[in-house]
Amino acid sequence: MRAALYDRYGSPEVLYEGTLAKPVAGPGEVLVRVHAASVNGGELMGRAGKVRLVTGLAGRGFPKRMGVDFAGEVETLGSPVPGLTEGDRVWGTMARSQGFGSAAEFVVVRPRQLALAPAGLELVRAAALPGVGTTVITALRDKARLAAGERLLVRGASGGVGSVAVQLGRAYAAQVTALASAKNLDLVRDLGADEAFDYATTGAADLGPYDVVLDTVGTELSAYRRLLAPGGRMVSVAFDNRRMAASLSYIAGSTVFGSRRVRFFSGNPRHQLFAELTRLTESGAIRPVVDSVYPLADIAGAHRALEAGGVRGKLVVDVRASRAVSPG
Structure with a gap:
């Protein structure tokens, strides 16, 4: 073959x-x-x-x-x-x-x-x-437990994971803010973002607070974690390749922040997750x-x-x- x-x-x-x-x-x-x-x-x-x-x-x-x-x-x-x-x-x-x-x-x-x-x-x-869809379901549903009406920030919103996260956030009835490049702002709005900002001109200091932050970039984790409201949750599905050890150390050390720690996981999905992704896709919630x-x-x-x-x-x-x- x-x-x-x-x-x-x-x-x-x-x-x-x-x-x-x-x-x-x-x-x-x-x-x-x-x-x-x-x-x-x-x-x-x-x-x-x-x-x-x-x-x-x-x-x-x-x-x-x-x-x-x-x-x-x-x-x-x-x-x-x-x-x-x-x-x-x-x-x-x-x-x-x-x-x-x-x-x-x-x-x-x-x-x-x-x-x-x-x-x-x-x-x-x-x-x-299959890969990005099951990752986002795990991140938002299982790790962050995103609830209707909560404020969700998706960083890297026009990429593979981010584009699904915007859609699933909308399906979960969250208030979705998307960070993407200027040329992709229309795309993420079309996917369901309530607000969309150019990451080149809008930094962490210009945003917040949020109940959930989903990070697909892996840099500036501490700055984006500080955007969390009391009881907020942050999930990162990436880390800075140039500073891998430092990124992993920060994620591990963030447990001292309790519920506001940075959650990270390595996906190994099973049938139930794929079946849920099929259901969400057939319903029109995700494309x-x-x-x-x-x-x-x-x-x-x-x-x-x-x-x-x-x-x-x-x-x-x-x-x-x-x-x-x-x-x-």
Whole structure:
């Protein structure tokens, strides 16, 4: 099968479309024919060799693979799975123990790692949601316990996570304030933000107070934590790559602030989260925001684009495409 691979750590140019043996579903496993996968920030760090302790263990040497989430169809079942049959449209993510690997024609996963994809949503566009969607549900519903009428600040609101957070905040009946670049303010308003500010001209000192702050940037955590009202909660789903140790130390040390500490988590979603994301998408509460779609052969181009910044929503890799694909 075709798959996105790399034989050494480095820039996006180390990525290429290679060939691996087609996997086989064993008992209790599902073989998925992948239509598309998205590109995530963690993959950039893995490819560059910035988290070798993790990628070394999961990948077990070179060549290493790319891709966390996927949307596709059930090819075969290793054993019967209630509610799942061959040909079903599904979406999900690789298990944390598997590492990367969804940017390929086929993946093998456990049934708990997927759910039926939303009816009526084209699978290439659907691939933009499993990773970021389940992250946002966990952040706002489970970690922050966002309630109707509360004030929510989304930092990095036009990106992959942020664009979903604005929509889910609206669905939860919160008052949503979005921070994004000037060119993306109309986008985040269209997604449901009550207020939208240009981060280049509006800093932490110009904002607040908020009941919940969702940070997707990872810098200036202390400044944004100070915007929390009494009983407020802050969740960060990113950290400053240039000052990783300092960022992690601050998150750990923030526990002294009690309920106003900075919450951070590493996602490893299960079936119930994917099923909830399907429900929210089918209800119209959440829709994918796709910046551009790349063929598998140009996986390097997708990584270059994400590293360059300014991406609106998600970059998607169409595994089936054999040539360049028009922006989504």
